[in-house]
Structure formats: structure tokens, C-alpha cells
Amino acid sequence: MAHLLLIDALNLIRRLYAVQERPYLPLADDVADGTKQQIIRNTEAMLHQALTRLKQELQPSHALLVFDGRDSEWRKLLYPQYKANRKPMPAILADALPEIKQQAENIGFKHVHQDQFEADDVIASIAVKLAQHGQQVTIVSTDKGFLPLLSDYIHIYDAFGRQHQTIAAVQQKFGVPPEQLVRYWSLVGDSTNNIPGVNGIGPKGAHDLLALGATLSDALEHPDCHRKLREKILVDKEQIKNFMQILTLKTDVQVGLNLQDFRLQSKEKS
Template identity: 55%
Template sequence: MTHLVLIDAMNLIRRLYAVQERPYLPLPDQLTENTRQQLIKNTSQAVDKALRTIIEQCQPSHLVLVFDSQQPTWRHQLYPDYKANRSPMPALLQQALPELQQHIRQLGIAIYQHEGYEADDIIASLALKMRQHQQEVTIVSTDKGYCTLLDSGVKLYDHFRRDYLDEAYVQQKFGVPSRRLIRYWSLVGDSTNHIPGVAGIGPKTALELLQLGDTFSEILQHPDCPKALHSKLTEHKADIQCFLQLFQPRTDLELGLNLQQLRYPNQEPAHAQN
């Protein structure tokens, strides 16, 4: 059976780089050129080791590292404050990305990037397309947003925990099944993405509301929906609809990829990029 492994590239690389950079904080921009080169070399070696470990663990027949767009995406257009609290990519890592990407290709691993879309949209589109054909799919990332895909049969692997994240993990961490995560986050918000949620609705209240229906329309129509919360949801309807879109990964992208381009090891010198 085909087994496609989709790696959230910057989720992996930025964490590995941060470990190498930590001893030089808070003044990484004042490093000597030799130290800067050593930092990147160490990062490259850490990426190499991590990829080999992931491959050994997941045993892919097809493999691709998916990179985020370097330009603002449709989410920024929809909600300008999206990820406004995120620290920018370190300048040294930004400069070294082409070199790191080249190293990854030399390992026989395909890479892919599509301007205007985050990695999660690309990964979700590839994952769902493969699942529609009953093929095995594993996503490698620590991004909790991918937990929303567990209901479709996708596997989610956290390389740093060395563990698979499943429905039991989601239920224990958030108190809801994966199919309700997007509605849950649209109510309580998500500080990592700078999405505020609905003021006055915390996790406990959100869980109580989500027990009343599978959609917000059902919740509002339920006789047990408290009047105060009914008014609050109605008042913030536009915001909630916006947050639902922000949390929902795109699964309909036409990427122009075929499985042969993603076979591991990859023999094609060119990487797929739009």
C-alpha cells in the first residue's frame, strides 16, 4: 500500500534551529561569521538526523517536506491580525533556507511550496485526496491544527514526543473529539494564532455549548441554550464565521502534483514549487 508522509517543514526546522541558536541568545545577530556558519551546519545535521529518524519510524513509500508561503496568505487577507504575535523567522535561518532545502533534496526527499498558502492547506489537501483513495497518510508536525484531520483517518506523528497523536489525546487535551475542534477554537480562541475567540466564553462554557449541537445553528435553536449565551453568539456571529474559516484547513487545492514526484527516495532533481 502507498504510504504518504507529509512533513510540516518549518514546524520541524524552526524547532531544530532554536535548539542550536539558544546558547547564543539574546544577541544572535552579533555572531562571528564562523559561528554563524557553524550554527547553520549544526542545524543541517539536526535536520538530517530528524528526517532519518522519521523515515525509520514511518516507513514511507512517498515523502514530501511542505514549506509555508513566504508571502501573506488568504488568512491574512481575511483577518489582518492573524499570527500578528508570532516572532519572525530568524534572519540567519531565512538566509540559510535555500541551502537547507538543497540538502533535503540531496537526501532524496521532495519539497513543495505554494505561494499564498500555508503548509497546513497544502498538507490537508494532499492528505484528504489520498484518504479518498484509501491510502495511508501520516502528517509529521506538532501543530495542533492537524488534529482536525484525525476524523478522516489521517495519522498524526509528533517527532519531538516520539508518539502518535490520536482521538484519545485530543479528547484528553481539549475535551472534545477532533470533529468539534474547529468550533471549539472559534469560541475560546487560540493565542498562538492571535485569534481571540468570543469574549466571555471560556473552555468550560464552550464545551457546554458544543454538547447542544453539531452546528452553531443547532446550538442556537436548542431549548437549553442560555439566553445570555444565545445573545452573545448572535452578536458575534460574523466573528465566529471568520474564525471558523481561519481554523479550517483548505482541502480543495489543485496542486498539480502526482505521486511519482513524491516517491521516496526521490530521483527527480527538480522540486515541485509554484
């Protein structure tokens, strides 16, 4: 059985970069070339270390770094405020990405992106397809948006905390199982993606509602659904549907890759 490591590339690289940039903050508008080069060299070294450690700890047979597409706008078309609270990628890092990708490839980690989609959708599509064929997948990311994918064949690993996410931990943290997370976040909000949720519904109200049915429609039709809670949901019904569509990862992106294309070699290239 294959074991594919799907790495949320910018989730990993941006955090490594931030650590290397920190000693030089605040950066002047005109940063010296030597400073830029030092930050990038340090980032590349830390990425090399992180990828090597992932290879040793998780023992994958295949690995792939997945980057965001340049024209991924479909979620913003549905909700213009989507991720509006996120800082843009630092220019120093953006300029160095081609070099960083090449350094990763030199040690056997190939990369991919699809112009019309975020990395999350590409990762989810590859993971679900392989899981359906009984192959093992480990997603490397700290993004909680992958948690709804947790299953026997799809694992999620935090490279910084150096631990696997578990269904029990999800239940304990959010009060719902992975398959209910998108509904839960659509109701209470998701600050990571700048989704506000439904006004007047907090975690308790969401937990009470989701405990009544597998879907929101089932829950609303349940005789124990509180009238005021039902009214709040119905007022914002279309917005909730919109939020659920935004927060649900696509699993049908056609990547057109062969698993053999990103098999890890036993030895690094010199």
C-alpha cells in the same frame, strides 16, 4: 497501499534551529560568519538525523517537506491580527533555507510550496485527497491545527515527543472530538494564531454549547441552550464565522504533483 509522510517543514526546522542557536544567544546584530555557519551546519545535521529517524520509525513509501508560500495573506485579509504575536523567522535561518532544502533533497526528501498558501493548507489538501483514495498519510507536525484532520487514513505524528496523536487524546485535552475543534477554538480563542475567541465564553460554556448540536446553529436552536449564552454568540456571530473560516484548513489547493515524484529511495545519495 502508499504511505505518504507530509512534513510541516518549518515547524520541524525552526525548532531544530532554535536548539542550535540557543548557546549563542543573545546574538549580536553583526554575527560572525563562523558562528552563522556553525549554527546552520548543526541545524542541517539535526535535520538529517530527524528525517532519517522518521523514515526508520514510520516506514513511509513517500515523503514530502512542505513549506509556506511567500504570498500567503488571505487569512490576514480576513483578520489583520492573525499570527501578529509570532516572531519572524531568524534572518540566519531564512538565508540558509535554500541550502537546507538541498541537503534534505540529497537524502531523498523533496520539497514543495504554493505561493498563495500556508504549508498547512497544502498539507491538508494533499492529505485529504489521498485519504479519499484509501491511501495512508502521516502528517509530521506539532501544530494542533492539523488535529481536525485525524481519521482512519490521516495520522498526525509529533517528531519531538515521538508519538502519534489520537482521537481519544484530543477528546481528553480539549473536551471535544476533532470535528468540533474549529468551532471550539473560535469560541474560546486560539493563542497560537492570535484568535481571541468570544468575550465571556470559556471552555465550560463552549463545551456546554457544542454538546447541544453538531453545528453552532443547531446548538443555538436547542431548547436547553442558555439564553445568555445564545445572546453572546449572536452578538459575535459574524466574528465567529470569520474565526472559523480562518481556522479551517483548506483542502482544495491544487498542488499538481504526482505521488511518484516523491517516492523514497531505499538508499541515500552520497
